[in-house]
Amino acid sequence: MKNKKVKVESLTTKKGNKRRQFLKMSGLALAGSGLLLSCSDDDDFTEPNPDPDPELFDLGGGDLGVLNYAYALEQLEADFYTKVLNGSYWSGAAMEEKQILEDLYNHEVNHREFFKAALNTNFDAEVVLPESLEFDFSSVDFSNRDSVLSTAQLLEDTGVKAYNGAGKLIETAAYLVIAGKIVSVEARHAAAIRSIRGNEMDNFKLFAGDDIVDPITGLDGAENPSVIIDAAGGFIVTPFTANQLP
Amino acid sequence: MNLIKFLDEFTSENLAKKGASRRDAFSTFSSLGKKAAIAAVPFGMAAASNKAKAATMFQSDDAVNALQLALTLEYLEASFYLQALDSNVLDQDGTGKANAIYEQISMHESAHVTLLQDTLMDLGETPTAEPTFDFTAGGTFDPFNTNNPDAYAQLLALAQAFEDTGVRAYKGQAGALIGNDNLLTAALQIHSVEARHASEIRRLRGLQGWITLDQRGPNMPSVTQDVYNGEENLNQGGVDVSTLGDESPFTAEASSQAYDEILTGDEAVAIASLFIE
Numbered sequence: 414m415k416n417k418k419v420k421v422e423s424l425t426t427k428k429g430n431k432r433r434q435f436l437k438m439s440g441l442a443l444a445g446s447g448l449l450l451s452c453s454d455d456d457d458f459t460e461p462n463p464d465p466d467p468e469l470f471d472l473g474g475g476d477l478g479v480l481n482y483a484y485a486l487e488q489l490e491a492d493f494y495t496k497v498l499n500g501s502y503w504s505g506a507a508m509e510e511k512q513i514l515e516d517l518y519n520h521e522v523n524h525r526e527f528f529k530a531a532l533n534t535n536f537d538a539e540v541v542l543p544e545s546l547e548f549d550f551s552s553v554d555f556s557n558r559d560s561v562l563s564t565a566q567l568l569e570d571t572g573v574k575a576y577n578g579a580g581k582l583i584e585t586a587a588y589l590v591i592a593g594k595i596v597s598v599e600a601r602h603a604a605a606i607r608s609i610r611g612n613e614m615d616n617f618k619l620f621a622g623d624d625i626v627d628p629i630t631g632l633d634g635a636e637n638p639s640v641i642i643d644a645a646g647g648f649i650v651t652p653f654t655a656n657q658l659p
Numbered sequence: 660m661n662l663i664k665f666l667d668e669f670t671s672e673n674l675a676k677k678g679a680s681r682r683d684a685f686s687t688f689s690s691l692g693k694k695a696a697i698a699a700v701p702f703g704m705a706a707a708s709n710k711a712k713a714a715t716m717f718q719s720d721d722a723v724n725a726l727q728l729a730l731t732l733e734y735l736e737a738s739f740y741l742q743a744l745d746s747n748v749l750d751q752d753g754t755g756k757a758n759a760i761y762e763q764i765s766m767h768e769s770a771h772v773t774l775l776q777d778t779l780m781d782l783g784e785t786p787t788a789e790p791t792f793d794f795t796a797g798g799t800f801d802p803f804n805t806n807n808p809d810a811y812a813q814l815l816a817l818a819q820a821f822e823d824t825g826v827r828a829y830k831g832q833a834g835a836l837i838g839n840d841n842l843l844t845a846a847l848q849i850h851s852v853e854a855r856h857a858s859e860i861r862r863l864r865g866l867q868g869w870i871t872l873d874q875r876g877p878n879m880p881s882v883t884q885d886v887y888n889g890e891e892n893l894n895q896g897g898v899d900v901s902t903l904g905d906e907s908p909f910t911a912e913a914s915s916q917a918y919d920e921i922l923t924g925d926e927a928v929a930i931a932s933l934f935i936e
Contacts, residue, residue, distance in 0.1 A: 518908070519913040580847045589834060593830040597851060
């Protein structure tokens with residue numbers, strides 16, 4: 414048993430580290446609350462913008478779009494597990510489940526920070542998805558084991574489908590390989606959560622059940638970003654668009 | 660062994676190199692000697708039937724090589740699980756759990772064999788023939804023998820090695836499928852199923868579902884270490900992911916668990932070769 418201390422990061426938004434990014438976030442927050450931001454007196458917004466929804470962040474196309482998309486998904490997962498580890502179910506959970514969920518938290522936060530670093534290293538800050546998307550997990554009861562585990566299963570299975578569907582959109586082999594390195598870990602997660610839940614139902618095949626792996630072809634799911642973003646939409650507060658992704 | 664040696668040649672760079680024509684490749688096969696030449700016949704026929712397309716086949720050759728390698732690994736897994744289920748060794752757990760897990764995995768691996776064979780035929784290629792497997796690895800294991808007290812443990816250990824290898828091997832072939840959207844997506848859809856399998860087999864053995872550093876885990880035979888070498892890598896696309904923060908997600912252990920690593924075609928073939936007569 415590892416003895417390391419788990420420090421769950423603060424949920425507060427890091428603001429104002431860059432003026433441009435702060436303005437971008439302000440725009441997102443306001444758009445998210447249904448208000449329209451008038452920026453006519455702000456020269457940061459005077460440059461021509463072909464984006465049809467200029468008040469919304471668009472993920473972009475090509476490798477940038479896929480990396481931003483993956484960054485959004487990893488933010489979603491990391492935020493979920495952060496809330497899990499701050500919740501009462503986790504603090505009182507059996508040792509095995511506690512360890513698994515802590516590992517999942519660790520991995521998803523690591524993935525999130527990887528995408529943040531990769532995007533900021535390779536792309537201009539203006540086109541990188543903001544780092545603190547806001548999520549709404551009010552539908553999840555973090556004191557309830559089944560609520561937490563069923564949501565974890567949904568998020569992990571969705572992550573697998575998302576990466577599987579996004580592979581073909583990646584142009585650079587190195588990025589494809591990294592997406593591959595991550596998706597198999599998401600699939601390991603999904604199987605572990607399913608395994609815990611399946612054991613209780615005496616369904617020992619749930620780790621790769623017929624509900625998620627086609628029993629005829631032996632294939633896992635693969636979905637385009639638009640399908641995934643729609644499916645995850647209930648959790649995502651900060652609006653963004655994916656106009657350049659299928 | 661001849662087939663796998665042949666595959667080994669086929670996957671190594673000197674053959675798939677851009678600029679080499681199919682004809683050159685075929686004459687290289689011919690020079691491998693009598694046994695290899697026989698093994699190469701299906702590919703030779705495929706080459707002949709595709710002569711017209713030869714000029715544009717180079718990228719597709721990489722894809723076909725990747726699929727043939729995948730098929731060989733799927734043959735290995737499918738054969739292993741069928742023999743495991745036939746052996747009754749799994750009944751030793753007394754709960755039916757191991758048997759149920761192996762049934763589900765066996766169904767998937769057999770489906771993958773069919774899918775890859777069909778895909779290769781759709782591409783006008785001849786699927787590579789199934790090798791003869793030796794799951795004793797030359798007498799090291801005796802996993803299907805109910806009189807062997809270690810058979811159950813060996814069945815589980817071999818399954819872990821095969822699944823963790825499969826995950827890494829598919830990942831290593833992804834680059835060869837760039838530009839072939841349908842093939843790439845299907846390969847990814849198999850890849851994540853292998854990862855689900857790996858996670859469950861590892862958990863059945865009492866391990867975590869993910870790989871820490873290059874640890875093969877307790878009670879894994881040392882001959883399986885090649886499956887895990889390189890998994891300790893922390894450098895992802897030029898970034899040492901253990902330096903991205905200083906809390907629990909960024910320990911070397913967590914940072915290695917969070918990313919599975921690739922095996923090259925040659926590395927995957929070397930591992931599979933331990934189990935091919």
